[in-house]
Amino acid sequence: KNRHNRLNQNMKGRHLHMIAIGGSIGAGLFVGTGGALNRGGPMGLILCYMIIGVMMFNVVFALGEMAMMYPVSGGFYVLVTRFVDPSWGFAMGWNYFLQWLFILPFEILVASFTIKYWNTEVHPAVWMTVFLIGLTIITCFGTLGYAEEEFWSSALKLTAIVTFIFIGLICVCGGGPSNGDFSEPVGTRIFMEEGGFRNGFKGFVSCFVTAAFAFAGTELVGLAAAETKTPLRSLPSACKQVFWRIILFYILSLLFVGLLISA
Numbered sequence: 147k148n149r150h151n152r153l154n155q156n157m158k159g160r161h162l163h164m165i166a167i168g169g170s171i172g173a174g175l176f177v178g179t180g181g182a183l184n185r186g187g188p189m190g191l192i193l194c195y196m197i198i199g200v201m202m203f204n205v206v207f208a209l210g211e212m213a214m215m216y217p218v219s220g221g222f223y224v225l226v227t228r229f230v231d232p233s234w235g236f237a238m239g240w241n242y243f244l245q246w247l248f249i250l251p252f253e254i255l256v257a258s259f260t261i262k263y264w265n266t267e268v269h270p271a272v273w274m275t276v277f278l279i280g281l282t283i284i285t286c287f288g289t290l291g292y293a294e295e296e297f298w299s300s301a302l303k304l305t306a307i308v309t310f311i312f313i314g315l316i317c318v319c320g321g322g323p324s325n326g327d328f329s330e331p332v333g334t335r336i337f338m339e340e341g342g343f344r345n346g347f348k349g350f351v352s353c354f355v356t357a358a359f360a361f362a363g364t365e366l367v368g369l370a371a372a373e374t375k376t377p378l379r380s381l382p383s384a385c386k387q388v389f390w391r392i393i394l395f396y397i398l399s400l401l402f403v404g405l406l407i408s409a
Contacts, residue, residue: 157373159380161293165370166206166384167391168300170363171307173256174356175396179403182356186349188404189342194353195360195400199392202361209368210385214377222368249362254278289373307395314402328406337404344409360396364388 182191212225223242227235254277258270284291322328343350367384374380 156288156290157293157370157375159374159376159383161297162367162370162374162380162384163387164297164300165293166367166387168303168395170361170366171300171303171391171395172360172363173253174360174362175399177256177260178356178359179400180407182353183403183407183409185345186351186353187339187342187344187409188337188400190344190350191353191356192397192400192404194350194357195392195396198354198357198361199396202364203389203392206364206367206385206388209365210381213368214381222365245362293370293373304395307399311398311402314399314406318402318405332405334405336406336408339408342404 179191182194186194209222209225212229213222216225216228223235223239225235226238254274255270257277258273261268261273262270284295287294316322317328318332320329320331345352367381367388
């Protein structure tokens with residue numbers, strides 16, 4: 147072993163692949179989509195996700211190439227310090243820290259109030275405490291604990307999205323309950339209300355905020371690269387899966403949201 151390497155390198159290929167596919171799927175897609183659909187319409191929402199998706203695809207590939215050549219400890223801002231400027235890397239490091247400082251409590255808050263939809267008897271603060279304790283326990287297990295948590299939570303999220311797409315296809319084709327709204331084929335009738343867009347250019351641009359937030363976390367592949375034993379073999383295939391995640395799990399699910407739910 148390299149005596150200068152202070153990383154445990156416990157992550158396996160399956161961990162990196164799951165982080166690439168479902169690591170960043172969260173509140174931005176599951177919760178924030180409703181407000182963005184109302185502001186910009188289904189067509190505006192999908193176009194914004196596609197534009198941000200292309201940007202993220204290019205960023206992840208560039209990050210993957212650098213992380214593969216220089217799998218250093220400290221995250222991608224170390225690469226920025228090396229290739230751009232130390233001041234830029236310093237600013238990016240603090241910006242990234244502040245990003246997750248706000249996102250983590252937001253995600254816990256959203257998860258707690260989502261549970262409240264089904265269970266109103268338990269106060270959301272109880273669920274927040276449960277989630278914080280769970281995250282603390284996972285952190286105690288270090289890199290391997292994080293990798294396993296990401297693997298199984300990503301598998302759960304992907305299962306939920308695939309199930310939604312399957313049920314959405316049935317409802318669009320008119321296979322819903324006989325006494326419900328989707329007992330007959332709906333086609334693109336709901337999708338093309340108001341021409342697929344709402345609130346003009348302002349509504350379209352406002353969807354970029356939700357789309358950019360939904361893709362936050364995609365860079366975790368680059369952060370995790372140095373923690374794998376075989377980054378040269380695992381990272382390229384993991385980065386390529388980002389494309390399928392964008393197409394299958396973001397664009398396709400949003401398409402069915404627009405086909406089934408009126409803006």
